[in-house]
Amino acid sequence: MLAMVLSLALVIYTRFSSDLQSNKSCKDQEREVREALTRMGIDHSKAIVIYDEAESGTKVFRDDFKRLQAMMESGQIGILAVDDQSRLSRADNTFAFITDLVYMGGRFIATGEGIDTEQTGWELRVKVMELHNSTTIRELGRRVRRGQLGRILGQLSAGDYCYGYESYLLNPEKAAESRGPKPERGLRIKESEAKWVRKIFEWFNKGRSISWIAEELNRQNAPRGHRRRSNRWRPRHVRKILENEKYIIKWRWGTTRTIRNSQGKKKQIPVPEELQVVVERPELRIIEDDVWDAAQKGLADLKELYGKKPGQKHRGPKVHHTAIYPNGLLAGMVFCSKCGSRMWQQASGKRLYLGCHNRGADDYCCELTTRVPVEKAEEAVLEFLAKLLTSWPEWLDEALAAMRQQIEEVTQRVPEEVAHDERRLRDVESQVANLVDALAEGRVQSQAVRDRLDEAEREAKRLRKKIEDARKLLSAPVEMPDDKWIQQQLDGLASVIREGGYEASLLLRKIVGRIEADQVIPPGKSRGYARLRFRVLAWEALKAILSSADSGDALDALLANCVNDESSEEFVIDLGGPTxxxxxxxxxxxxxxxxxxxxxxxxxxxxxxxxxxxxxxxxxxxxxxxxxPGDDSPSESDDEQSDGSADSDEAA
Ligand SMILES: [Zn+2]
Structure with missing residues (x-):
C-alpha cells in the first residue's frame, strides 16, 4: 500500500481567490500544507505543486484545474493536499470529485480542516464543508456583483444613476421588436439637470451657503431628478451633489456590500478602497476638475468648522442597545460581580439563566459559577421595587428635598441669565449686520469672513431659543407637587412595575441601571444560590414621576438643569437560601x-x-x-518595631 502511494504523485493544489473566506496567497497555502504533511509524517519532497492564480470569472481560467482533473481521472494522483476544501470549489461537486479520487486509489487531505480520506467518516465532513461552502449567500452575492461589474466595465448603465444623467435604450428598434432578454441601456448626460449641477458648484464656489443654494433651487423651480421623493430641495441634496465624484467622471463601483446574519437580515458595510472599482467615463463629465477641487476645499473647511471631529462621535454616554430596546426585563442590566462583565442569557431546558460568559474550568476564568434564574430574578426584583416605592423610604424623602431646593435655585437664577443672554444676543446681531454689510459692499471676499458670519448666525439662533424657553418658564411658575400627589405617583409606578411589561423594563433601566450578581456557596459545596445587589437612583425615580405632573414642559426644562446622583443604600436580594x-x-x-x-x-x-x-x-x-492552621500565631512585636524606626527617621 505504502509503496503504491509513493509511486503515485503527491499533488499540492493551491488557488488564490480574494473572494474566499481565506485569501491566503498560493505560497502561504503551499507552506502551510507542507508543514501539516510533515507533521503527518508524509514525505512531500517530490510534491507537484499547482498554483492556480487565475482570478475567478474574469480571466482565462480552469487550465490548472483541468490539469488536476485529468491527473485524477487517469489515476495518477496518490495524495491530493489542499489547505481548505473550498480551494477545489471549481469542481462543481466537490464531494463527487473527492469520491472519484478515492475510487481511483487516491487520498484527499485538507490540512486546514482536518479532513483526511484515510480516516473513517470523511464523507460526512466533506459533505458538510461542501454544503457550507456552496450555500453561503456570500457566494451568491459575489456572483451577482460579478455580473453587474461586467456590465459596468462594458460602459453600460448598471441600473443606478444620479442627478444629471439619464438612461436610454441602445437599440430602440431591437428592443421594440423582441421580447427576449432585457434590452441593453446606455447612460448619457441629461442637459436639463446637468445645468443645475454646474450652477450648484458655481454658487458654492462663490461662497453661497449650502442652505442658501437649496432655497435658491426651490425658488427657481429646479427639477429634482428621477429619484426624488419630494419636489423640495434640501441642504443635504445640495451637499450630496457637491460630493459626487461622478460629475468628474469617476464612477465608483462596489463601495458597499450587503451581508446577512443567520436570519437573513441584511446590512450594508463599506468595502475597502482597494477592492472598489473605479471606471472613468469621460463622455459623462459635467464638472471640470478645477471647479471640483475648489468645491472640495470649501467642503473640507466647513467640515473642519462644524463636522464631527475624531473622538467626538458620541455625545453623551454610550447607551447599551437593551437600554433602548429591552427584550427581557433584566436583559443587559445584570453584571458579574467578580469580573464586571455583562451577563448573557442562556437557555437550559425550558428555563432561562443569566450567566457570566467568562465562567470556565481553569484558574484564569471568572469564579462566578452560579447562574441567575431569569424568571425568579425578575419576580423578586419587581416585587421588591414595587414594595419599596410604595413605602416612601427615607432616602427618597431626602432626594425630594434636595430636588425642591435645586429647583428653587434654578428658578431664581433664570431672570439673571435671561438678561445676560439678551445682552449677548444684541452684540451678536450687530456683528452679523456688520459682516453682511461688508460682504454686500464687496469690501471683503474671504472664506474666513463668511465662516464668521455663519458662526455668528448660529449663536444668535441658539440664544433666541434659550431666551424664549426661559421666558416660558418665568411666565408659568413651577409648583412642586405636594407629598400626597407624589405618593400617588409612586403607587402608580409600583403598579407599572408589578405588571412587568415593556414600560416596566424601561423604568427599571432608568431607576436601577445596574444590578450586580454574586453567589453564596455554603462551605463544602460546589453550588450555591445567586444574590443580586443594586441601588435605586432616587433622582431618576423622582424625575420619572415629576415629568407626568401638570406643570409639564416647564418642569421638564427645570429638571434638565438639575443634576444629582442621589441614590439609595445598597439592596440585596437572595434568589434562594441555604438548605x-x-x-x-x-x-x-x-x-x-x-x-x-x-x-x-x-x-x-x-x-x-x-x-x-x-x-x-x-x-x-x-x-x-x-x-x-497558622492563623492565630502571635504578632504583638510589630508595633514596637515601627516605633523604633520612626525615632531613627527623626534623628536623621
Ligand atoms: Zn464574571
Whole structure:
C-alpha cells in the first residue's frame, strides 16, 4: 500500500481567490500544507505543486484545474493536499470529485480542516464543508456583483444613476421588436439637470451657503431628478451633489456590500478602497476638475468648522442597545460581580439563566459559577421595587428635598441669565449686520469672513431659543407637587412595575441601571444560590414621576438643569437560601464539639441521622481544608518595631 502511494504523485493544489473566506496567497497555502504533511509524517519532497492564480470569472481560467482533473481521472494522483476544501470549489461537486479520487486509489487531505480520506467518516465532513461552502449567500452575492461589474466595465448603465444623467435604450428598434432578454441601456448626460449641477458648484464656489443654494433651487423651480421623493430641495441634496465624484467622471463601483446574519437580515458595510472599482467615463463629465477641487476645499473647511471631529462621535454616554430596546426585563442590566462583565442569557431546558460568559474550568476564568434564574430574578426584583416605592423610604424623602431646593435655585437664577443672554444676543446681531454689510459692499471676499458670519448666525439662533424657553418658564411658575400627589405617583409606578411589561423594563433601566450578581456557596459545596445587589437612583425615580405632573414642559426644562446622583443604600436580594442541611451544619459542628450526642442532635435539628451526619461531615471537611492552621500565631512585636524606626527617621 505504502509503496503504491509513493509511486503515485503527491499533488499540492493551491488557488488564490480574494473572494474566499481565506485569501491566503498560493505560497502561504503551499507552506502551510507542507508543514501539516510533515507533521503527518508524509514525505512531500517530490510534491507537484499547482498554483492556480487565475482570478475567478474574469480571466482565462480552469487550465490548472483541468490539469488536476485529468491527473485524477487517469489515476495518477496518490495524495491530493489542499489547505481548505473550498480551494477545489471549481469542481462543481466537490464531494463527487473527492469520491472519484478515492475510487481511483487516491487520498484527499485538507490540512486546514482536518479532513483526511484515510480516516473513517470523511464523507460526512466533506459533505458538510461542501454544503457550507456552496450555500453561503456570500457566494451568491459575489456572483451577482460579478455580473453587474461586467456590465459596468462594458460602459453600460448598471441600473443606478444620479442627478444629471439619464438612461436610454441602445437599440430602440431591437428592443421594440423582441421580447427576449432585457434590452441593453446606455447612460448619457441629461442637459436639463446637468445645468443645475454646474450652477450648484458655481454658487458654492462663490461662497453661497449650502442652505442658501437649496432655497435658491426651490425658488427657481429646479427639477429634482428621477429619484426624488419630494419636489423640495434640501441642504443635504445640495451637499450630496457637491460630493459626487461622478460629475468628474469617476464612477465608483462596489463601495458597499450587503451581508446577512443567520436570519437573513441584511446590512450594508463599506468595502475597502482597494477592492472598489473605479471606471472613468469621460463622455459623462459635467464638472471640470478645477471647479471640483475648489468645491472640495470649501467642503473640507466647513467640515473642519462644524463636522464631527475624531473622538467626538458620541455625545453623551454610550447607551447599551437593551437600554433602548429591552427584550427581557433584566436583559443587559445584570453584571458579574467578580469580573464586571455583562451577563448573557442562556437557555437550559425550558428555563432561562443569566450567566457570566467568562465562567470556565481553569484558574484564569471568572469564579462566578452560579447562574441567575431569569424568571425568579425578575419576580423578586419587581416585587421588591414595587414594595419599596410604595413605602416612601427615607432616602427618597431626602432626594425630594434636595430636588425642591435645586429647583428653587434654578428658578431664581433664570431672570439673571435671561438678561445676560439678551445682552449677548444684541452684540451678536450687530456683528452679523456688520459682516453682511461688508460682504454686500464687496469690501471683503474671504472664506474666513463668511465662516464668521455663519458662526455668528448660529449663536444668535441658539440664544433666541434659550431666551424664549426661559421666558416660558418665568411666565408659568413651577409648583412642586405636594407629598400626597407624589405618593400617588409612586403607587402608580409600583403598579407599572408589578405588571412587568415593556414600560416596566424601561423604568427599571432608568431607576436601577445596574444590578450586580454574586453567589453564596455554603462551605463544602460546589453550588450555591445567586444574590443580586443594586441601588435605586432616587433622582431618576423622582424625575420619572415629576415629568407626568401638570406643570409639564416647564418642569421638564427645570429638571434638565438639575443634576444629582442621589441614590439609595445598597439592596440585596437572595434568589434562594441555604438548605436545611446547610443551615444546621455549623450548629451541628458546634454541638459535636461540645460533646452533644447524635440522638440529641437529630431531635433538635429535625434531620434524620444520615442527613445530620452528612451535613456535619461536609462542613467539618471544608473547615479543615479551608483554614490556615497558622492563623492565630502571635504578632504583638510589630508595633514596637515601627516605633523604633520612626525615632531613627527623626534623628536623621
Ligand atoms: Zn464574571
Amino acid at each position: 436545611l442541611m446547610d443551615h444546621w451544619a455549623p450548629k451541628i459542628a458546634e454541638m459535636r464539639a461540645e460533646g452533644t450526642k447524635w440522638t440529641e442532635i437529630v431531635e433538635i435539628t429535625g434531620l434524620d441521622l444520615n442527613r445530620a451526619y452528612r451535613a456535619w461531615k461536609r462542613f467539618v471537611d471544608a473547615q479543615q481544608t479551608g483554614d490556615d
